[in-house]
Amino acid sequence: MTSPSQGLTATSPQLSVLAPSTHGRRGSEVSEMSAERDHTVRVMPTGARLLYDIARPVHSGIVGAYANEWLRAAFVEALLSDERLPDIVTTHHDLDMMFCGQFGRVLLNHFGERLHVFEALEDAIEHLETRADDIRSGQGGPTIVWFATPGNDADVVHQTIEYWAGLELIALLRGPWLYGPNRHPQPSHRPTHRTQLFTAQPVNDSITLLQAGA
Structure with missing residues (x-):
């Protein structure tokens, strides 16, 4: 039985493009850059x-x-x-x-x-x-x-x-x-x-x- 916390969400695959160098950047900054390049939405169970x-x-x-x-x-x-x-x-x-x-x-x-x-x-x-x-x-x-x-x-x-x-x-x-x-x-x-x-x-x-x- 699915728990009450489950439902629908979305995650986005990264595009196949060259990214600017992220050397020295913090992990959160890299994630933000990746999110800005995403254009496709995929749906998976969520909350x-x-x-x-x-x-x-x-x-x-x-x-x-x-x-x-x-x-x-x-x-x-x-x-x-x-x-x-x-x-x-x-x-x-x-x-x-x-x-x-x-x-x-x-x-x-x-x-x-x-x-x-x-x-x-x-x-x-x-x-x-x-x-x-x-x-x-x-x-x-x-x-x-x-x-x-x-x-x-x-x-x-x-x-x-x-x-x-x-x-x-x-x-x-x-x-x-x-x-x-x-x-x-x-x-x-x-x-x-x-x-x-x-x-x-x-x-x-x-x-x-x-x-x-x-």
């Missing part, structure tokens, strides 16, 4: 806890230029490093948006019954309502993380969230959300005054992590 630190309350709009990157990082975290082992509910459209169309059908089967991907938002909502009924009837069930794009169906999405009142549902909603808070995540490597920082991860690295963790 970020997006689903705990930003996805509160249980439904939140994710907006801004880096919304897609944040949603992708949260998706990977939910499947690989959340010790609650939540189920994930989403649509093929949202999955294609998060992974730029590179989330293959083969990878869909790697996570067994934890990953539920539907053709349409309506199908995902019907599934969620059925799951809520099952839990209330005493069958139990895991926490569910729902990735969705409400669009013109924000009222229906809100009704579904209310239907889950008192149960373990985290709804992460792409775009402005009229019924709750809206988060504006920013990559941690960019200078910013915002506190909602995260580590942006490239699509290929996200897929590599999922393949290794499946």
Whole structure:
């Protein structure tokens, strides 16, 4: 079981360029120079806890230029490093948006019954309502993380969230959300005054992590 301190981070490989002489420099100064030359980001498990630190309350709009990157990082975290082992509910459209169309059908089967991907938002909502009924009837069930794009169906999405009142549902909603808070995540490597920082991860690295963790 992954410890609560694990999540997502990034490290950067050095570029193959000639570096100025560092003779006589302290080790920290050399590291700073190397960091300034880095342009590529690779993602590895770390201590970020997006689903705990930003996805509160249980439904939140994710907006801004880096919304897609944040949603992708949260998706990977939910499947690989959340010790609650939540189920994930989403649509093929949202999955294609998060992974730029590179989330293959083969990878869909790697996570067994934890990953539920539907053709349409309506199908995902019907599934969620059925799951809520099952839990209330005493069958139990895991926490569910729902990735969705409400669009013109924000009222229906809100009704579904209310239907889950008192149960373990985290709804992460792409775009402005009229019924709750809206988060504006920013990559941690960019200078910013915002506190909602995260580590942006490239699509290929996200897929590599999922393949290794499946």
